[in-house]
Amino acid sequence: MTEREIFIAALQIDNPADRLAHVRQACGANDDLRQRVEHLLKTYEQAGSYLEAPTPEIAATIAQPDIIEQPGTIIGPYKLLQQIGEGGMGTVFMADQTHPVQRKVALKIIKPGMDSRQVIARFEAERQALALMDHPNIAKVLDAGTTGDPSGPPPSALRPPPSPGRPYFVMELVKGIPITKYCDDNHLTPRERLELFIPVCHAVQHAHQKGIIHRDIKPSNVLVALYDGRPVPKVIDFGVAKATSQKLTERTMFTQFGQIVGTLEYMSPEQADLNQLDIDTRSDIYSLGVLLYELLTGTTPFDSETLRKAGPDEMRRIIREDEPPRPQSAHALSAQRETKNITAQRLGRHKPVQPRRSSTTPQSSAVLRT
Amino acid sequence: MSEVTRILTAIEHGDPHAASQLLPLVYDELRKLAAQKLVHENPGQTLQATALVHDAYIRLVDTEKVQHWNSRGHFFAAAAEAMRRILVENARRKRRLRRGGDRARIDIDEIEIAAPERPDDLIALDEALELLTGADPQAAELVKLRYFAGLTIEQAAESLGISPRTANFLWQYARTWLLDKIQGPDGTGVRDVNKKSENS
Numbered sequence: 001m002t003e004r005e006i007f008i009a010a011l012q013i014d015n016p017a018d019r020l021a022h023v024r025q026a027c028g029a030n031d032d033l034r035q036r037v038e039h040l041l042k043t044y045e046q047a048g049s050y051l052e053a054p055t056p057e058i059a060a061t062i063a064q065p066d067i068i069e070q071p072g073t074i075i076g077p078y079k080l081l082q083q084i085g086e087g088g089m090g091t092v093f094m095a096d097q098t099h100p101v102q103r104k105v106a107l108k109i110i111k112p113g114m115d116s117r118q119v120i121a122r123f124e125a126e127r128q129a130l131a132l133m134d135h136p137n138i139a140k141v142l143d144a145g146t147t148g149d150p151s152g153p154p155p156s157a158l159r160p161p162p163s164p165g166r167p168y169f170v171m172e173l174v175k176g177i178p179i180t181k182y183c184d185d186n187h188l189t190p191r192e193r194l195e196l197f198i199p200v201c202h203a204v205q206h207a208h209q210k211g212i213i214h215r216d217i218k219p220s221n222v223l224v225a226l227y228d229g230r231p232v233p234k235v236i237d238f239g240v241a242k243a244t245s246q247k248l249t250e251r252t253m254f255t256q257f258g259q260i261v262g263t264l265e266y267m268s269p270e271q272a273d274l275n276q277l278d279i280d281t282r283s284d285i286y287s288l289g290v291l292l293y294e295l296l297t298g299t300t301p302f303d304s305e306t307l308r309k310a311g312p313d314e315m316r317r318i319i320r321e322d323e324p325p326r327p328q329s330a331h332a333l334s335a336q337r338e339t340k341n342i343t344a345q346r347l348g349r350h351k352p353v354q355p356r357r358s359s360t361t362p363q364s365s366a367v368l369r370t
Numbered sequence: 371m372s373e374v375t376r377i378l379t380a381i382e383h384g385d386p387h388a389a390s391q392l393l394p395l396v397y398d399e400l401r402k403l404a405a406q407k408l409v410h411e412n413p414g415q416t417l418q419a420t421a422l423v424h425d426a427y428i429r430l431v432d433t434e435k436v437q438h439w440n441s442r443g444h445f446f447a448a449a450a451e452a453m454r455r456i457l458v459e460n461a462r463r464k465r466r467l468r469r470g471g472d473r474a475r476i477d478i479d480e481i482e483i484a485a486p487e488r489p490d491d492l493i494a495l496d497e498a499l500e501l502l503t504g505a506d507p508q509a510a511e512l513v514k515l516r517y518f519a520g521l522t523i524e525q526a527a528e529s530l531g532i533s534p535r536t537a538n539f540l541w542q543y544a545r546t547w548l549l550d551k552i553q554g555p556d557g558t559g560v561r562d563v564n565k566k567s568e569n570s
Binding site for chain 2: 004007008011012039040043044046047050051052
Protein backbone atom coordinates (compact mmCIF):
# COMPACT_ATOMS: atom_id res chain seq x y z
CA MET A 1 0.00 0.00 0.00
CA THR A 2 1.22 3.49 -0.72
CA GLU A 3 1.37 6.34 1.78
CA ARG A 4 -1.71 7.85 0.21
CA GLU A 5 -3.69 4.60 0.36
CA ILE A 6 -2.78 3.93 3.96
CA PHE A 7 -3.63 7.50 4.94
CA ILE A 8 -6.98 7.47 3.17
CA ALA A 9 -7.90 4.11 4.62
CA ALA A 10 -6.98 5.39 8.07
CA LEU A 11 -9.25 8.41 7.64
CA GLN A 12 -12.18 6.03 7.32
CA ILE A 13 -11.49 4.38 10.67
CA ASP A 14 -13.04 6.37 13.49
CA ASN A 15 -11.68 4.46 16.46
CA PRO A 16 -8.18 5.77 17.24
CA ALA A 17 -6.87 2.42 18.41
CA ASP A 18 -8.18 0.65 15.31
CA ARG A 19 -6.74 3.37 13.17
CA LEU A 20 -3.33 2.99 14.74
CA ALA A 21 -3.52 -0.75 14.32
CA HIS A 22 -4.37 -0.32 10.66
CA VAL A 23 -1.37 1.92 10.07
CA ARG A 24 0.95 -0.48 11.91
CA GLN A 25 -0.30 -3.42 9.99
CA ALA A 26 -0.28 -1.70 6.60
CA CYS A 27 3.24 -0.39 7.00
CA GLY A 28 4.63 -3.65 8.21
CA ALA A 29 8.33 -3.41 8.79
CA ASN A 30 8.66 -0.07 7.05
CA ASP A 31 9.17 2.20 10.07
CA ASP A 32 9.86 5.31 8.01
CA LEU A 33 6.55 4.94 6.21
CA ARG A 34 4.70 4.31 9.48
CA GLN A 35 6.16 7.39 11.13
CA ARG A 36 5.39 9.43 8.07
CA VAL A 37 1.74 8.36 7.93
CA GLU A 38 1.28 8.84 11.67
CA HIS A 39 2.75 12.30 11.33
CA LEU A 40 0.43 13.12 8.43
CA LEU A 41 -2.56 11.97 10.47
CA LYS A 42 -1.49 14.26 13.27
CA THR A 43 -1.15 17.13 10.80
CA TYR A 44 -4.60 16.30 9.46
CA GLU A 45 -6.06 16.78 12.95
CA GLN A 46 -4.61 20.30 13.03
CA ALA A 47 -5.34 21.14 9.43
CA GLY A 48 -8.76 22.59 10.18
CA SER A 49 -10.02 24.34 7.10
CA TYR A 50 -6.65 24.79 5.49
CA LEU A 51 -7.16 25.48 1.76
CA GLU A 52 -10.88 24.84 2.14
CA ALA A 53 -11.76 28.41 1.36
CA PRO A 54 -12.00 27.79 -2.35
CA THR A 55 -10.14 30.03 -4.69
CA PRO A 56 -8.04 32.88 -3.46
CA GLU A 57 -9.80 36.10 -4.04
CA ILE A 58 -7.78 38.25 -6.32
CA ALA A 59 -7.08 41.71 -5.10
CA ALA A 60 -6.01 43.67 -8.04
CA THR A 61 -4.84 47.13 -8.56
CA ILE A 62 -4.02 48.78 -11.76
CA ALA A 63 -0.28 48.91 -11.86
CA GLN A 64 0.97 52.38 -11.40
CA PRO A 65 3.75 53.04 -13.83
CA ASP A 66 5.86 55.71 -12.23
CA ILE A 67 5.20 58.49 -14.67
CA ILE A 68 3.35 58.07 -17.90
CA GLU A 69 3.46 61.70 -18.80
CA GLN A 70 6.75 63.07 -19.95
CA PRO A 71 8.02 66.17 -21.70
CA GLY A 72 6.33 66.47 -25.05
CA THR A 73 3.09 64.85 -23.92
CA ILE A 74 0.08 66.96 -24.88
CA ILE A 75 -2.74 67.22 -22.41
CA GLY A 76 -5.66 69.23 -23.68
CA PRO A 77 -4.28 72.63 -24.69
CA TYR A 78 -1.07 72.07 -22.72
CA LYS A 79 2.23 70.70 -23.86
CA LEU A 80 4.50 69.41 -21.11
CA LEU A 81 7.97 70.93 -21.13
CA GLN A 82 9.90 69.66 -18.15
CA GLN A 83 9.25 68.17 -14.77
CA ILE A 84 9.73 70.76 -12.07
CA GLY A 85 8.59 68.92 -9.00
CA GLU A 86 7.28 65.76 -7.51
CA GLY A 87 5.36 65.34 -4.30
CA GLY A 88 3.35 62.74 -2.53
CA MET A 89 0.31 63.90 -4.40
CA GLY A 90 1.51 64.29 -7.92
CA THR A 91 4.04 65.42 -10.41
CA VAL A 92 4.42 69.01 -11.47
CA PHE A 93 5.44 70.00 -14.97
CA MET A 94 6.19 73.27 -16.60
CA ALA A 95 3.90 73.38 -19.60
CA ASP A 96 3.15 75.50 -22.63
CA GLN A 97 -0.42 76.61 -22.94
CA THR A 98 -1.35 77.10 -26.56
CA HIS A 99 -4.95 78.10 -26.32
CA PRO A 100 -6.68 80.54 -25.77
CA VAL A 101 -3.53 82.40 -24.84
CA GLN A 102 0.04 81.31 -25.13
CA ARG A 103 1.89 81.21 -21.84
CA LYS A 104 3.82 78.97 -19.56
CA VAL A 105 1.97 77.36 -16.71
CA ALA A 106 2.57 74.80 -14.00
CA LEU A 107 0.63 71.62 -14.50
CA LYS A 108 0.20 69.25 -11.61
CA ILE A 109 -0.87 65.74 -12.47
CA ILE A 110 -2.32 63.89 -9.55
CA LYS A 111 -0.93 60.42 -8.97
CA PRO A 112 -3.10 57.44 -9.76
CA GLY A 113 -5.34 56.08 -7.08
CA MET A 114 -7.89 58.82 -6.74
CA ASP A 115 -11.32 58.98 -8.18
CA SER A 116 -10.88 61.55 -10.94
CA ARG A 117 -14.53 62.40 -11.14
CA GLN A 118 -14.76 63.14 -7.45
CA VAL A 119 -11.62 65.25 -7.48
CA ILE A 120 -12.86 67.27 -10.43
CA ALA A 121 -16.32 67.62 -8.93
CA ARG A 122 -14.87 68.94 -5.68
CA PHE A 123 -12.73 71.34 -7.64
CA GLU A 124 -15.64 72.55 -9.76
CA ALA A 125 -17.64 73.18 -6.61
CA GLU A 126 -15.04 75.64 -5.44
CA ARG A 127 -14.09 77.07 -8.78
CA GLN A 128 -16.19 80.21 -8.51
CA ALA A 129 -14.70 81.07 -5.15
CA LEU A 130 -11.20 80.36 -6.42
CA ALA A 131 -11.78 82.70 -9.36
CA LEU A 132 -12.53 85.51 -6.93
CA MET A 133 -9.16 85.20 -5.29
CA ASP A 134 -6.84 87.85 -6.54
CA HIS A 135 -3.75 88.40 -4.49
CA PRO A 136 -0.13 89.01 -5.48
CA ASN A 137 1.01 86.34 -3.05
CA ILE A 138 -1.35 83.66 -4.24
CA ALA A 139 -0.58 81.64 -7.33
CA LYS A 140 -3.79 81.38 -9.29
CA VAL A 141 -5.25 78.02 -10.14
CA LEU A 142 -6.28 78.41 -13.76
CA ASP A 143 -7.84 75.19 -14.83
CA ALA A 144 -8.47 71.58 -13.99
CA GLY A 145 -9.17 68.55 -16.10
CA THR A 146 -8.59 64.88 -16.62
CA THR A 147 -5.73 63.41 -18.60
CA GLY A 148 -6.62 61.50 -21.71
CA ASP A 149 -10.00 63.21 -21.92
CA PRO A 150 -11.10 63.47 -25.52
CA SER A 151 -7.71 63.83 -27.15
CA GLY A 152 -6.61 60.19 -27.25
CA PRO A 153 -7.73 57.71 -29.88
CA PRO A 154 -11.09 56.11 -29.09
CA PRO A 155 -10.80 52.72 -27.46
CA SER A 156 -11.35 49.99 -29.99
CA ALA A 157 -12.92 46.62 -29.47
CA LEU A 158 -9.56 44.96 -29.93
CA ARG A 159 -7.63 47.11 -27.53
CA PRO A 160 -8.80 47.56 -23.98
CA PRO A 161 -9.43 51.20 -23.18
CA PRO A 162 -6.53 53.01 -21.56
CA SER A 163 -6.58 53.35 -17.83
CA PRO A 164 -8.96 56.06 -16.69
CA GLY A 165 -7.68 59.62 -16.81
CA ARG A 166 -6.09 61.29 -13.86
CA PRO A 167 -6.98 64.72 -12.62
CA TYR A 168 -4.65 67.58 -13.29
CA PHE A 169 -4.52 71.18 -12.17
CA VAL A 170 -3.14 74.10 -14.10
CA MET A 171 -1.61 76.86 -12.05
CA GLU A 172 0.21 80.07 -12.51
CA LEU A 173 3.86 79.16 -12.94
CA VAL A 174 5.93 80.17 -9.94
CA LYS A 175 9.63 79.68 -10.46
CA GLY A 176 10.41 79.59 -6.79
CA ILE A 177 11.77 77.45 -4.03
CA PRO A 178 10.20 76.55 -0.68
CA ILE A 179 10.24 79.46 1.71
CA THR A 180 12.26 77.59 4.35
CA LYS A 181 14.93 76.66 1.85
CA TYR A 182 15.04 80.19 0.47
CA CYS A 183 15.58 81.64 3.94
CA ASP A 184 18.31 79.16 4.79
CA ASP A 185 20.07 79.39 1.43
CA ASN A 186 20.26 83.14 1.74
CA HIS A 187 21.03 83.14 5.48
CA LEU A 188 18.18 85.49 6.20
CA THR A 189 18.03 87.06 9.64
CA PRO A 190 14.98 86.42 11.81
CA ARG A 191 13.76 89.89 10.93
CA GLU A 192 14.06 89.22 7.20
CA ARG A 193 12.32 85.90 7.67
CA LEU A 194 9.43 87.62 9.37
CA GLU A 195 9.26 90.21 6.60
CA LEU A 196 8.87 87.40 4.15
CA PHE A 197 6.31 85.64 6.28
CA ILE A 198 3.96 88.62 6.60
CA PRO A 199 2.76 88.60 2.98
CA VAL A 200 2.04 84.88 3.39
CA CYS A 201 -0.30 85.75 6.27
CA HIS A 202 -1.98 88.36 4.10
CA ALA A 203 -2.41 85.91 1.29
CA VAL A 204 -4.01 83.34 3.54
CA GLN A 205 -6.21 85.96 5.10
CA HIS A 206 -7.33 87.09 1.66
CA ALA A 207 -8.32 83.55 0.82
CA HIS A 208 -10.14 83.12 4.11
CA GLN A 209 -12.18 86.22 3.42
CA LYS A 210 -13.24 84.64 0.13
CA GLY A 211 -14.20 81.53 2.00
CA ILE A 212 -11.33 79.40 0.79
CA ILE A 213 -9.37 77.22 3.17
CA HIS A 214 -6.06 75.96 1.93
CA ARG A 215 -5.80 72.88 4.14
CA ASP A 216 -2.25 72.00 3.22
CA ILE A 217 0.01 74.90 4.07
CA LYS A 218 3.59 73.72 4.30
CA PRO A 219 6.95 74.98 3.03
CA SER A 220 6.64 73.25 -0.33
CA ASN A 221 3.39 75.10 -0.90
CA VAL A 222 4.83 78.50 -0.07
CA LEU A 223 7.36 79.31 -2.74
CA VAL A 224 9.64 82.30 -2.90
CA ALA A 225 10.50 83.70 -6.32
CA LEU A 226 12.43 86.79 -7.26
CA TYR A 227 10.45 89.50 -8.97
CA ASP A 228 12.55 92.49 -10.01
CA GLY A 229 15.24 91.21 -7.71
CA ARG A 230 12.96 91.16 -4.68
CA PRO A 231 11.85 87.94 -3.02
CA VAL A 232 8.11 87.46 -3.22
CA PRO A 233 6.41 84.55 -1.47
CA LYS A 234 3.56 82.86 -3.30
CA VAL A 235 1.15 80.40 -1.81
CA ILE A 236 0.42 77.69 -4.36
CA ASP A 237 -2.12 74.87 -4.53
CA PHE A 238 -5.15 76.74 -3.21
CA GLY A 239 -8.17 74.60 -4.00
CA VAL A 240 -6.04 71.64 -4.91
CA ALA A 241 -5.73 70.28 -1.41
CA LYS A 242 -9.44 70.41 -0.85
CA ALA A 243 -10.25 68.75 -4.15
CA THR A 244 -7.72 66.01 -3.68
CA SER A 245 -7.76 65.61 0.05
CA GLN A 246 -8.80 62.17 0.99
CA LYS A 247 -10.41 62.06 4.33
CA LEU A 248 -8.01 60.96 6.96
CA THR A 249 -9.46 57.59 7.72
CA GLU A 250 -8.10 54.49 9.36
CA ARG A 251 -7.46 53.26 5.88
CA THR A 252 -5.41 56.18 4.68
CA MET A 253 -3.59 56.37 7.98
CA PHE A 254 -2.39 52.84 7.55
CA THR A 255 -2.03 52.54 3.83
CA GLN A 256 -0.46 55.88 3.11
CA PHE A 257 1.22 56.62 6.39
CA GLY A 258 4.63 57.24 4.88
CA GLN A 259 3.30 59.55 2.24
CA ILE A 260 1.26 61.78 4.49
CA VAL A 261 3.75 62.24 7.29
CA GLY A 262 5.18 65.28 5.54
CA THR A 263 1.76 66.82 5.54
CA LEU A 264 0.89 65.74 9.05
CA GLU A 265 3.72 67.74 10.55
CA TYR A 266 1.82 70.87 9.61
CA MET A 267 -1.59 69.48 10.34
CA SER A 268 -3.74 71.00 13.03
CA PRO A 269 -5.11 68.88 15.89
CA GLU A 270 -8.61 68.92 14.42
CA GLN A 271 -7.28 67.74 11.07
CA ALA A 272 -5.38 64.96 12.73
CA ASP A 273 -8.66 63.72 14.09
CA LEU A 274 -10.21 60.95 12.12
CA ASN A 275 -13.54 62.65 11.74
CA GLN A 276 -12.60 65.89 10.13
CA LEU A 277 -15.80 67.63 10.96
CA ASP A 278 -14.54 70.91 12.23
CA ILE A 279 -11.88 72.06 9.86
CA ASP A 280 -12.11 75.77 9.38
CA THR A 281 -9.80 78.69 8.77
CA ARG A 282 -8.11 78.03 12.10
CA SER A 283 -6.53 74.92 10.63
CA ASP A 284 -4.64 77.08 8.16
CA ILE A 285 -3.64 79.45 10.96
CA TYR A 286 -2.24 76.50 12.85
CA SER A 287 -0.24 75.41 9.82
CA LEU A 288 1.03 78.96 9.42
CA GLY A 289 2.13 78.77 13.04
CA VAL A 290 4.10 75.61 12.34
CA LEU A 291 5.65 77.26 9.32
CA LEU A 292 6.66 80.30 11.35
CA TYR A 293 8.08 78.04 14.02
CA GLU A 294 10.13 76.27 11.41
CA LEU A 295 11.29 79.51 9.82
CA LEU A 296 12.55 80.76 13.15
CA THR A 297 13.92 77.62 14.72
CA GLY A 298 14.81 75.51 11.72
CA THR A 299 12.64 72.63 12.83
CA THR A 300 8.97 71.77 13.09
CA PRO A 301 7.45 71.77 16.59
CA PHE A 302 7.14 68.03 16.57
CA ASP A 303 10.27 66.34 15.37
CA SER A 304 9.47 64.49 12.19
CA GLU A 305 11.69 61.57 13.15
CA THR A 306 9.71 61.13 16.34
CA LEU A 307 6.44 61.35 14.46
CA ARG A 308 7.59 58.87 11.88
CA LYS A 309 8.61 56.40 14.53
CA ALA A 310 5.46 56.92 16.53
CA GLY A 311 3.12 55.07 14.21
CA PRO A 312 -0.28 56.31 13.10
CA ASP A 313 -2.21 56.38 16.35
CA GLU A 314 0.53 57.72 18.57
CA MET A 315 1.31 60.31 15.95
CA ARG A 316 -2.22 61.61 15.88
CA ARG A 317 -2.23 61.69 19.65
CA ILE A 318 0.95 63.75 19.71
CA ILE A 319 -0.50 66.27 17.29
CA ARG A 320 -3.76 66.47 19.18
CA GLU A 321 -2.55 66.50 22.74
CA ASP A 322 1.12 67.21 23.21
CA GLU A 323 2.28 70.70 23.92
CA PRO A 324 5.00 71.65 21.45
CA PRO A 325 8.27 72.76 23.03
CA ARG A 326 8.69 76.50 23.03
CA PRO A 327 11.08 77.73 20.38
CA GLN A 328 14.57 77.78 21.86
CA SER A 329 17.03 77.84 19.03
CA ALA A 330 19.45 80.56 18.05
CA HIS A 331 17.03 82.09 15.59
CA ALA A 332 14.26 82.14 18.09
CA LEU A 333 16.34 83.49 20.89
CA SER A 334 17.26 86.49 18.87
CA ALA A 335 13.71 86.95 17.70
CA GLN A 336 11.47 89.20 19.66
CA ARG A 337 9.54 87.85 22.55
CA GLU A 338 6.23 88.73 20.86
CA THR A 339 7.03 86.42 18.06
CA LYS A 340 7.39 83.52 20.38
CA ASN A 341 4.12 84.34 21.94
CA ILE A 342 2.38 84.50 18.62
CA THR A 343 3.89 81.24 17.57
CA ALA A 344 2.87 79.57 20.78
CA GLN A 345 -0.57 81.14 20.54
CA ARG A 346 -1.17 79.82 17.07
CA LEU A 347 -0.09 76.40 18.07
CA GLY A 348 -2.30 76.52 21.16
CA ARG A 349 -4.27 73.32 21.66
CA HIS A 350 -7.59 74.41 20.44
CA LYS A 351 -9.68 71.63 21.89
CA PRO A 352 -11.25 71.23 24.26
CA VAL A 353 -10.43 73.93 26.78
CA GLN A 354 -8.17 76.40 25.10
CA PRO A 355 -9.76 78.23 22.22
CA ARG A 356 -7.08 79.05 19.71
CA ARG A 357 -7.15 82.66 18.68
CA SER A 358 -8.53 82.33 15.26
CA SER A 359 -8.90 85.33 13.03
CA THR A 360 -5.62 86.66 14.21
CA THR A 361 -3.83 87.01 10.97
CA PRO A 362 -4.10 90.81 10.83
CA GLN A 363 -3.27 91.16 14.49
CA SER A 364 -0.33 88.85 14.32
CA SER A 365 1.09 90.52 11.31
CA ALA A 366 0.62 93.86 13.04
CA VAL A 367 2.52 92.59 16.07
CA LEU A 368 5.17 91.16 13.82
CA ARG A 369 5.71 94.55 12.25
CA THR A 370 6.38 96.30 15.56
CA MET B 371 -15.04 27.20 -34.43
CA SER B 372 -12.91 28.97 -31.86
CA GLU B 373 -9.27 28.07 -31.44
CA VAL B 374 -9.86 26.66 -28.01
CA THR B 375 -12.82 24.61 -29.14
CA ARG B 376 -10.70 23.22 -31.95
CA ILE B 377 -7.99 22.21 -29.50
CA LEU B 378 -10.48 20.66 -27.13
CA THR B 379 -11.95 18.67 -30.00
CA ALA B 380 -8.47 17.57 -31.00
CA ILE B 381 -7.82 16.38 -27.45
CA GLU B 382 -11.09 14.48 -27.59
CA HIS B 383 -9.85 12.76 -30.71
CA GLY B 384 -6.69 11.76 -28.97
CA ASP B 385 -4.22 14.28 -30.40
CA PRO B 386 -1.38 14.14 -27.86
CA HIS B 387 0.00 17.56 -28.76
CA ALA B 388 -3.24 19.47 -28.48
CA ALA B 389 -3.26 19.80 -24.70
CA SER B 390 -0.02 21.75 -24.63
CA GLN B 391 -1.48 24.35 -26.98
CA LEU B 392 -4.30 25.06 -24.60
CA LEU B 393 -2.37 26.57 -21.72
CA PRO B 394 -0.88 29.66 -23.41
CA LEU B 395 -4.25 30.57 -24.90
CA VAL B 396 -6.06 30.28 -21.59
CA TYR B 397 -3.26 32.09 -19.78
CA ASP B 398 -3.43 35.03 -22.17
CA GLU B 399 -7.17 35.15 -21.99
CA LEU B 400 -7.19 35.19 -18.18
CA ARG B 401 -4.66 38.00 -18.06
CA LYS B 402 -6.56 39.97 -20.65
CA LEU B 403 -9.86 39.43 -18.91
CA ALA B 404 -8.46 40.51 -15.58
CA ALA B 405 -6.95 43.60 -17.17
CA GLN B 406 -10.18 44.54 -18.89
CA LYS B 407 -12.23 44.12 -15.77
CA LEU B 408 -9.80 46.10 -13.70
CA VAL B 409 -9.80 49.04 -16.06
CA HIS B 410 -13.40 49.57 -15.16
CA GLU B 411 -12.94 49.06 -11.48
CA ASN B 412 -11.41 51.14 -8.79
CA PRO B 413 -7.92 50.31 -7.68
CA GLY B 414 -8.01 47.87 -4.84
CA GLN B 415 -10.95 46.10 -6.35
CA THR B 416 -10.95 42.39 -5.85
CA LEU B 417 -11.77 39.83 -8.46
CA GLN B 418 -12.77 36.28 -7.84
CA ALA B 419 -10.40 33.86 -9.50
CA THR B 420 -13.30 31.45 -10.03
CA ALA B 421 -15.34 34.08 -11.80
CA LEU B 422 -12.44 34.92 -14.07
CA VAL B 423 -11.95 31.30 -15.02
CA HIS B 424 -15.65 30.94 -15.68
CA ASP B 425 -15.72 34.04 -17.86
CA ALA B 426 -12.73 32.79 -19.79
CA TYR B 427 -14.55 29.54 -20.38
CA ILE B 428 -17.63 31.30 -21.74
CA ARG B 429 -15.54 33.42 -24.04
CA LEU B 430 -13.16 30.80 -25.34
CA VAL B 431 -15.26 27.73 -25.70
CA ASP B 432 -18.23 27.11 -27.98
CA THR B 433 -20.39 25.61 -25.34
CA GLU B 434 -22.80 24.35 -28.04
CA LYS B 435 -20.07 22.18 -29.47
CA VAL B 436 -18.28 21.17 -26.33
CA GLN B 437 -20.77 19.24 -24.33
CA HIS B 438 -18.58 16.57 -22.92
CA TRP B 439 -17.40 17.18 -19.44
CA ASN B 440 -14.19 15.55 -20.45
CA SER B 441 -13.43 18.47 -22.76
CA ARG B 442 -14.45 20.94 -20.15
CA GLY B 443 -12.17 19.12 -17.76
CA HIS B 444 -9.24 19.72 -20.05
CA PHE B 445 -10.15 23.34 -20.24
CA PHE B 446 -10.35 23.75 -16.50
CA ALA B 447 -7.11 21.91 -15.98
CA ALA B 448 -5.44 24.44 -18.25
CA ALA B 449 -7.27 27.30 -16.58
CA ALA B 450 -6.24 26.15 -13.11
CA GLU B 451 -2.63 25.90 -14.19
CA ALA B 452 -2.80 29.33 -15.84
CA MET B 453 -4.38 30.90 -12.78
CA ARG B 454 -1.77 29.32 -10.53
CA ARG B 455 1.00 30.78 -12.68
CA ILE B 456 -0.60 34.23 -12.73
CA LEU B 457 -1.04 34.31 -8.98
CA VAL B 458 2.40 32.95 -8.17
CA GLU B 459 4.16 35.21 -10.65
CA ASN B 460 2.46 38.17 -9.07
CA ALA B 461 3.26 37.02 -5.57
CA ARG B 462 6.89 36.65 -6.54
CA ARG B 463 6.95 40.05 -8.17
CA LYS B 464 5.32 41.57 -5.14
CA ARG B 465 7.88 40.01 -2.86
CA ARG B 466 10.66 41.27 -5.10
CA LEU B 467 9.26 44.78 -5.04
CA ARG B 468 8.77 44.67 -1.32
CA ARG B 469 12.37 43.74 -0.86
CA GLY B 470 13.32 46.80 -2.81
CA GLY B 471 14.38 44.77 -5.83
CA ASP B 472 13.67 46.13 -9.21
CA ARG B 473 11.77 49.35 -9.32
CA ALA B 474 11.93 49.29 -13.07
CA ARG B 475 8.72 49.49 -14.97
CA ILE B 476 6.82 46.30 -15.24
CA ASP B 477 6.90 45.15 -18.83
CA ILE B 478 3.72 44.33 -20.66
CA ASP B 479 1.66 43.83 -17.60
CA GLU B 480 -1.02 46.42 -17.30
CA ILE B 481 -2.27 44.89 -14.14
CA GLU B 482 -1.08 43.62 -10.91
CA ILE B 483 -2.91 40.74 -9.42
CA ALA B 484 -2.27 39.49 -5.98
CA ALA B 485 -3.99 37.28 -3.56
CA PRO B 486 -4.57 39.24 -0.39
CA GLU B 487 -2.71 36.58 1.49
CA ARG B 488 0.85 37.49 2.05
CA PRO B 489 2.80 36.64 -1.07
CA ASP B 490 5.07 34.37 0.94
CA ASP B 491 2.16 32.12 1.85
CA LEU B 492 1.20 31.65 -1.75
CA ILE B 493 4.77 31.05 -2.82
CA ALA B 494 5.25 28.51 -0.04
CA LEU B 495 2.07 26.76 -1.13
CA ASP B 496 3.26 26.73 -4.69
CA GLU B 497 6.62 25.27 -3.77
CA ALA B 498 4.92 22.56 -1.76
CA LEU B 499 2.56 21.94 -4.66
CA GLU B 500 5.55 21.49 -6.92
CA LEU B 501 6.83 18.74 -4.61
CA LEU B 502 3.41 17.13 -4.48
CA THR B 503 3.30 17.07 -8.27
CA GLY B 504 6.44 14.96 -8.14
CA ALA B 505 5.14 12.66 -5.43
CA ASP B 506 1.50 12.34 -6.47
CA PRO B 507 0.51 14.17 -9.67
CA GLN B 508 -3.19 13.38 -9.33
CA ALA B 509 -3.37 14.83 -5.83
CA ALA B 510 -1.58 17.98 -7.03
CA GLU B 511 -3.93 18.30 -9.99
CA LEU B 512 -6.90 18.10 -7.69
CA VAL B 513 -5.53 20.94 -5.56
CA LYS B 514 -5.03 23.10 -8.63
CA LEU B 515 -8.57 22.47 -9.83
CA ARG B 516 -10.06 23.12 -6.43
CA TYR B 517 -7.93 25.99 -5.28
CA PHE B 518 -6.97 27.86 -8.42
CA ALA B 519 -9.92 27.17 -10.73
CA GLY B 520 -12.51 27.02 -7.99
CA LEU B 521 -14.08 23.73 -9.02
CA THR B 522 -16.21 21.87 -6.52
CA ILE B 523 -15.22 18.41 -5.38
CA GLU B 524 -17.82 16.94 -7.73
CA GLN B 525 -16.62 18.93 -10.75
CA ALA B 526 -13.00 18.21 -9.99
CA ALA B 527 -13.79 14.52 -9.52
CA GLU B 528 -15.46 14.37 -12.89
CA SER B 529 -12.56 16.19 -14.48
CA LEU B 530 -10.09 13.69 -13.00
CA GLY B 531 -12.30 10.74 -13.80
CA ILE B 532 -12.67 9.59 -10.20
CA SER B 533 -15.67 9.32 -7.90
CA PRO B 534 -16.58 12.30 -5.71
CA ARG B 535 -16.00 10.10 -2.67
CA THR B 536 -12.50 9.24 -3.77
CA ALA B 537 -11.89 12.84 -4.72
CA ASN B 538 -12.90 13.97 -1.26
CA PHE B 539 -10.48 11.60 0.44
CA LEU B 540 -7.77 12.54 -2.00
CA TRP B 541 -8.43 16.17 -1.21
CA GLN B 542 -7.96 15.54 2.51
CA TYR B 543 -4.72 13.73 1.78
CA ALA B 544 -3.44 16.46 -0.55
CA ARG B 545 -4.10 19.40 1.70
CA THR B 546 -2.67 17.58 4.72
CA TRP B 547 0.42 16.70 2.67
CA LEU B 548 0.85 20.34 1.63
CA LEU B 549 0.33 21.70 5.11
CA ASP B 550 2.89 19.21 6.41
CA LYS B 551 5.44 20.35 3.86
CA ILE B 552 4.81 24.01 4.58
CA GLN B 553 5.03 23.57 8.33
CA GLY B 554 8.34 21.80 8.10
CA PRO B 555 9.47 18.42 9.42
CA ASP B 556 9.19 19.14 13.14
CA GLY B 557 5.48 19.74 12.76
CA THR B 558 5.45 22.73 15.01
CA GLY B 559 4.56 24.95 12.12
CA VAL B 560 5.86 28.39 11.42
CA ARG B 561 2.51 30.00 11.93
CA ASP B 562 -1.13 29.36 12.45
CA VAL B 563 -2.21 28.48 8.96
CA ASN B 564 -5.83 27.93 9.85
CA LYS B 565 -6.28 31.34 11.24
CA LYS B 566 -4.85 32.83 8.12
CA SER B 567 -7.02 30.90 5.70
CA GLU B 568 -10.15 31.76 7.63
CA ASN B 569 -9.29 35.40 7.47
CA SER B 570 -8.60 35.48 3.80
